[in-house]
Amino acid sequence: MIKGRSGLYILVFLFLLLLAGCQSSKGETEKEKSELVISAAASLQKALTEIEADYEEENEDISLIFNYGGSGSLQHQIQNGAPVDLFISAAIEPFENLLDDGLIEEKAYSNLLGNELVLIAGGKTDLEGVENLDSVSKIAIGSPDSVPAGKYAKRSLEALGLWAMIEDKLIFTKDVTQVLTYVETGNVEAGLVYSTDAKSSSKVKVIDTLPNDTHEEIIYPAGVISSSKEKEKAKKFYAYLQSDRSLEIFKKYGFKGMK
Template sequence: MKKTILLLISAAMMLSACTVETDSSGGTLRISAASSLAEVMTALEAEWQAEYPDTELMISYGSSSKLRSQIEQGAPADLFLSASEADAIKLTEAGLLEEETVVPFAANRLVLASRNDSGYSGTLEELFAATDEKIAIGEPESVPLGRYTKKILEELGLWAGLDGQLVYAKDARQVLTYTESGNAALGIVYSSDAFRSDKVDILVELPEGTESIVYPAGILTESANIEAAERFLDFLTGDEGQGILRESGFLPVSGEAS
């Protein structure tokens, strides 16, 4: 009997030790990320996996509004990386994003771009007036890039004059693809997307509108891997993550180049 009791105690101690040593930040970290982050996330993921090989990243891309809608409908996610403060706010108000974890990690600007063999040049107004070709933008009602574009062009008094020329894309990556392929003569894209593409030239940087383009990140209230999500947030907002973002054409949250 004593031998049996001692064996049970020993087994319990071993199980307890295993529990203490288990790193709950391992496993899989599910990230819903704005499509304009796709390229930089590749670099971030490579660095992350080198440091934390036990935590696999499972990344879903799309427009921030589409990803928000998926989360609202119950799609599993641990971390939301948005190109829109408005979408992060909506998830927070719905109780789906932990408010105290929401933090801005990057900023962006809009630029007018064209294929690098187009020969276009001039001011924004001149370029719009000089062509009746198609201009690619994000869908204003469902894509943050489109909402930013429409708002700035309205503030400049240029929106109404483009009626009939606009081609709407489902996300930021598709706007860039339309522009790179020549399916649209011009495209209004994020400066970070144009920065990384060797197929387009930046013709004009649009003025900063009344709504800043800020990327917030936050942890989902139903996250199954909170520790890993917290660690990735620290990585993203720390020197290492911020350096990778700058190298990929993103701006610091202040909006000032560094």
């Protein structure tokens, strides 16, 4: 048995030594945890949040960090050197631009998901179909210059002969999620969003589905960024996104699998 003041000093010393060892061990564990940055279209947020929880539970050494936004804006961020490991676009064009620049890893990309474009309105709006859009005063769509849903919307409205008729009523947004918010809050009477966005909200109703032959097929390609510092772990998560478990989650939120 340790007695006296000297014994107390020894006990305190041993306690501090043990505490320092625990902190060191904790620090080493934290250092071993890898962060993967995924830039993804805003319309994927709810599905990816669920997938994130599943993946991190199965892979305790990985921390997933998501950067959501319009696909065009995300493309420019990657071209300007943003530290991204994986990109999921809501359209082919921004993704192909990165492919052309050599910024997507060869043999580590594919068409992941599909979607549809729908016309939505708030509960108090008496809108019958896309052909009646001129009857409302404000319509929100994503900015056609940077938001794929906005680009699809513009091309579809042009094909239907409606663009010139309603152009002065259009409110352009930074991404498709903002369109949904504007309709939910009554800031606009109607909006064009993906069917997945409409499905996620109880505050809007789907008025119409825009004909698929009036715009390009809505495809979400995904790929690993060639400059990723965690390339193998990024490829592992990329493969997980294509697993049956992930596709079940995507389909629950209204996406179509491309398998």
